[in-house]
Amino acid sequence: MLSSYIPIAIFVAVATGFALFTLVFTSLIHPSKYNKVKLEPYECGIEPLSDARDRYSIRYYLVAMLFVIFDVETVFMFPWAVIFDKLLLFGLIEMLVFIFILVVGYYYAWQKGALEWV
Amino acid sequence: MIDTLVIPLLKIVIVLNATLVSVTYMVLLERKVIAWAQSRLGPMRVGPYGILQPVADAVKLMIKEDITPVRADRWVFTIAPIISMVPALIVYAVIPFGPEVKLFGRQVTLYITDINVGLLYIVSVASVGVYGIILAGYASNSKYPLLASLRASAQLISYEVAVTLTLVSVIMMAGSLSMVSIVRAQQSSHMWYAFVQPLAFLIFFIGGLAETNRAPFDLPEAEQELTGGFHTEYSGMRFALFFLAEYANMIVVSSVATTLFLGGWLRPFPNVAFLSFLDFIPSWTWFLVKSFVFLYIFIWVRATLPRYRYDQLMRLGWKVLIPLAIANLVVTGIIKVMLL
Numbered sequence: 363m364l365s366s367y368i369p370i371a372i373f374v375a376v377a378t379g380f381a382l383f384t385l386v387f388t389s390l391i392h393p394s395k396y397n398k399v400k401l402e403p404y405e406c407g408i409e410p411l412s413d414a415r416d417r418y419s420i421r422y423y424l425v426a427m428l429f430v431i432f433d434v435e436t437v438f439m440f441p442w443a444v445i446f447d448k449l450l451l452f453g454l455i456e457m458l459v460f461i462f463i464l465v466v467g468y469y470y471a472w473q474k475g476a477l478e479w480v
Numbered sequence: 481m482i483d484t485l486v487i488p489l490l491k492i493v494i495v496l497n498a499t500l501v502s503v504t505y506m507v508l509l510e511r512k513v514i515a516w517a518q519s520r521l522g523p524m525r526v527g528p529y530g531i532l533q534p535v536a537d538a539v540k541l542m543i544k545e546d547i548t549p550v551r552a553d554r555w556v557f558t559i560a561p562i563i564s565m566v567p568a569l570i571v572y573a574v575i576p577f578g579p580e581v582k583l584f585g586r587q588v589t590l591y592i593t594d595i596n597v598g599l600l601y602i603v604s605v606a607s608v609g610v611y612g613i614i615l616a617g618y619a620s621n622s623k624y625p626l627l628a629s630l631r632a633s634a635q636l637i638s639y640e641v642a643v644t645l646t647l648v649s650v651i652m653m654a655g656s657l658s659m660v661s662i663v664r665a666q667q668s669s670h671m672w673y674a675f676v677q678p679l680a681f682l683i684f685f686i687g688g689l690a691e692t693n694r695a696p697f698d699l700p701e702a703e704q705e706l707t708g709g710f711h712t713e714y715s716g717m718r719f720a721l722f723f724l725a726e727y728a729n730m731i732v733v734s735s736v737a738t739t740l741f742l743g744g745w746l747r748p749f750p751n752v753a754f755l756s757f758l759d760f761i762p763s764w765t766w767f768l769v770k771s772f773v774f775l776y777i778f779i780w781v782r783a784t785l786p787r788y789r790y791d792q793l794m795r796l797g798w799k800v801l802i803p804l805a806i807a808n809l810v811v812t813g814i815i816k817v818m819l820l
Binding site: 365366367368369370372373374376377378380381382384385387388389391392393394395396398400401402403404405406410413414415416418421422425426428429432433436437439440443444445446447450451454457458461464465468472477478479480 | 484485488489491492493496542543544545546547548549550551552558561562565566569570572573574592593594595600601618620621622623624625626627630633634637638640641644645648649651652655656657707712713716717718720721790791794795798799802803806809810813814816817820
């Protein structure tokens with residue numbers, strides 16, 4: 363059973379190795395003539411005055427919260443969907459109750475304006 | 481020993497190389513198709529009709545200077561492209577390119593491995609890629625990359641929900657999470673799931689466009705607003721890794737769509753004996769042809785459609801695709817109970 367995961371472990375190792383190898387290999391052959399201006403962060407030719415990690419819109423945070431809620435609920439449905447053929451009516455009713463609660467929360471978020479992007 | 485280590489390693493090397501080559505030629509194809517759509521010629525200088533352009537690009541990226549800006553977080557700046565690229569590649573571990581075939585007197589499966597949670601593995605591994613984008617924006621310590629990475633991650637997770645919900649209805653049809661079983665289920669039900677689940681297929685396709693940051697959802701790299709997107713500060717090989725991840729993700733989305741909705745390696749009408757003369761074409765050819773059609777549509781859409789505005793993008797994801805996906809799920813469940 364677990365032996366089918368061995369190729370994945372090998373693949374992770376090979377892919378990481380490939381990325382590291384190309385980075386190390388190219389660092390040996392590319393030129394490196396640096397000066398102060400070249401190493402400045404890009405800001406359309408203006409010297410950056412402040413740190414870039416400034417305050418940003420709260421909307422991004424809200425989207426992340428909603429994502430966590432909805433995606434976790436979706437993951438709950440995966441095992442249910444796999445054995446749906448065996449559960450049938452019982453499983454359907456259970457999941458309809460679950461989805462109903464989910465939809466109520468979704469409707470609440472919609473009415474509260476959490477899905478608006480202004 | 482040979483079956484557990486050597487053969488998987490060989491397959492991995494072949495898949496990895498095929499991916500890298502197809503990524504570089506994907507770039508050329510994209511430039512050519514968009515050029516034709518705009519009545520231009522596209523790259524013509526390197527080799528006949530520009531077919532050696534990818535080689536020139538690869539060499540150029542390798543010998544380019546690699547700059548780390550002074551204000552950047554050095555380590556995270558280097559690790560971010562690796563975090564972005566590795567998940568994009570290891571997803572290929574569970575994608576079935578074909579069934580078992582006989583090769584040099586040995587039964588060989590045309591997939592690297594077939595785990596029983598294949599689809600869950602794809603969903604979870606593909607989501608790891610978003611960390612690479614966030615870390616790249618954060619580590620650059622420059623305004624444009626930071627804004628672009630916030631945008632990109634918000635967009636990715638918004639469409640992730642709808643896409644995952646459509647996958648649930650596919651799993652209900654197939655009754656399995658293994659990619660190989662899903663293809664076999666399509667064969668035994670005499671239907672590609674694109675016909676059984678047309679709405680799920682459409683939502684998956686739109687979500688796939690959004691998750692790979694392709695036009696019309698290419699806001700994270702909208703040149704007019706954000707210069708280069710989250711990799712503005714990147715150059716040389718580290719930039720190349722991001723580029724590779726982006727195109728590898730496109731190929732992943734089209735391979736997954738082929739497997740789930742277009743019958744994977746199956747020939748058209750796999751149960752019609754009348755068409756069995758088509759069997760002389762190897763099964764993996766069908767897989768590649770179907771994926772290629774998808775990739776072509778990706779480029780075609782980019783050449784045709786204008787870009788969405790950010791609030792429109794969010795509205796489409798949260799207020800249209802998610803309700804549709806939930807409705808599709810409920811209807812699938814009810815119909816399935818009624819039929820059985």
